[in-house]
Amino acid sequence: MKNYLEREGKLLSIADNNGYEHYLSVRSRFNSGEFSPLDFIFLSRAGFNGMMRFGSKGNWNIPFCKKPDRFAQAYITKIVNQLSAVSQIIQPEPEWTFYNKSFAEIIPLADENDIIYCDPPYYGRHVDYYNGWTEDDEDNLFQLLSETKAKFILSTWHHNDWRENEMIKKYWSKFNVLTKDHFYHNGGSVENRREVVEALVCNFDTNGFAQHNHGVKEQTVDKQLDLVWE
Numbered sequence: 001m002k003n004y005l006e007r008e009g010k011l012l013s014i015a016d017n018n019g020y021e022h023y024l025s026v027r028s029r030f031n032s033g034e035f036s037p038l039d040f041i042f043l044s045r046a047g048f049n050g051m052m053r054f055g056s057k058g059n060w061n062i063p064f065c066k067k068p069d070r071f072a073q074a075y076i077t078k079i080v081n082q083l084s085a086v087s088q089i090i091q092p093e094p095e096w097t098f099y100n101k102s103f104a105e106i107i108p109l110a111d112e113n114d115i116i117y118c119d120p121p122y123y124g125r126h127v128d129y130y131n132g133w134t135e136d137d138e139d140n141l142f143q144l145l146s147e148t149k150a151k152f153i154l155s156t157w158h159h160n161d162w163r164e165n166e167m168i169k170k171y172w173s174k175f176n177v178l179t180k181d182h183f184y185h186n187g188g189s190v191e192n193r194r195e196v197v198e199a200l201v202c203n204f205d206t207n208g209f210a211q212h213n214h215g216v217k218e219q220t221v222d223k224q225l226d227l228v229w230e
């Protein structure tokens, strides 16, 4: 990964059209069917606003972030460290199985020894996902998570300066709701690039967790919550 990013970052910094030509060549290479995971990391870090989007034919269609010097040494180190952390988590046994299915098919498969993490599109906010996310989806998710014997954690938004997420009162407030200030640096619309109070909804005891991080302005959000229960 390190060698790859150093090489491609150098090519990006000297490419024509302020780097754009090299971004396009990596994008074409990826879309031609190579689907190299290295190119995927490159595109996800050199694309406009950190967005990730595919066209209907499965092609990566995000334009360039227009920063030819994107891959500075410190940034490469950060990416390499992130990948190393993830690979340590997913490495040893057990084996992993990835399903690409609707939540409606997956959630009923979980039992009391499982933990379900749901990160659906945010209801009521501008979402750029292919199918959108309707109140029926939220309702369906709520019904399934209410019935599951597994532990679950759901990410959603709580409120921002203008409005609140009506789904919290309607559905999620019957569970434990933790909140956290978060500033979105990327996103297609201006409203989505503002401070939002995020919510984590859980169906298990969260007394040991801080209910909110009011006043704590974190600059980085790389580390995920560590969840501990007996």
Ligand SMILES: C[S@@+](CC[C@H](N)C(=O)[O-])C[C@H]1O[C@@H](n2cnc3c(N)ncnc32)[C@H](O)[C@@H]1O
Pocket: 101, 102, 103, 104, 119, 120, 121, 122, 129, 130, 131
């Ligand atoms: C906020 S994104 C999740 C991002 C992801 N956690 C990550 O870190 O990359 C919401 C995802 O929900 C997916 N989604 C939408 N409807 C779905 C459904 N019925 N079943 C499963 N996933 C769905 C969208 O395709 C989108 O990838």
